[in-house]
């Protein structure tokens with residue numbers, strides 16, 4: 388999917404909501420545990436209940452790896468279900484990969500070719516040759532961690548390197564990479580006070596913004612300070628949506644939470 392198609396989908400749905408799919412078997416309704424593939428069945432129910440309110444879905448790969456082969460199978464079925472039934476949604480493999488070039492190329496092949504995700508999150512720490520293999524895939528997007536939502540972000544990301552905060556260096560240096568127009572960046576909703584300076588460096592890049600809902604970030608502030616001419620925002624909520632209820636009304640509750648966020652977003656579009 389191109390970023391132009393993503394922006395037009397955002398305008399059509401009046402939403403830049405990304406629903407996270409981080410499945411913890413201890414948190415889903417117990418009735419699913421009788422299914423052969425509880426993770427996939429739960430994902431399918433959440434996707435069906437929210438697809439008209441969301442433009443993106445983001446499984447965090449850790450939650451699938453944790454269940455071994457069954458988890459990987461559920462992940463493959465989930466991405467195939469999204470691509471077959473809702474090809475208009477943008478898919479994000481939240482894998483936070485990063486390694487030397489030939490290894491990075493294999494990560495890219497796994498997530499872009501084998502599983503057909505539209506994008507993957509990547510740690511920028513190992514630099515240009517660890518990122519460019521992802522950028523060589525046409526119409527696929529690499530989402531670099533710039534300023535993350537957690538408190539540990541202050542350990543390194545805001546520290547000065549050559550007189551500028553490290554996250555500035557990540558944004559500026561990555562703009563020089565081959566096919567840099569396919570880059571997007573992770574910026575936490577909990578860091579809303581940084582959005583204006585981030586937009587000064589990457590005015591039109593898409594920002595994946597986790598941290599609203601369970602982590603307490605303000606959607607209002609993200610919209611006020613982070614929005615670009617092409618919208619340029621994908622705001623993620625995971626636990627706040629998928630675990631809105633552990634009862635049999637889990638799908639209605641997830642939809643209600645997604646709708647609340649979509650209605651707030653609509654005011655800014």
Ligand SMILES: O=c1ccn([C@@H]2O[C@H](COP(=O)(O)O)[C@@H](O)[C@H]2O)c(=O)[nH]1
Pocket residue numbers: 407409447481534535536537573574575597598599600601602623624625626627
């Ligand atoms: O800076 C970051 C980068 C990634 N994440 C991931 O996003 C979701 C957030 O889940 P919530 O339940 O809405 O808090 C999760 O997969 C994180 O690993 C992040 O939170 N912050």
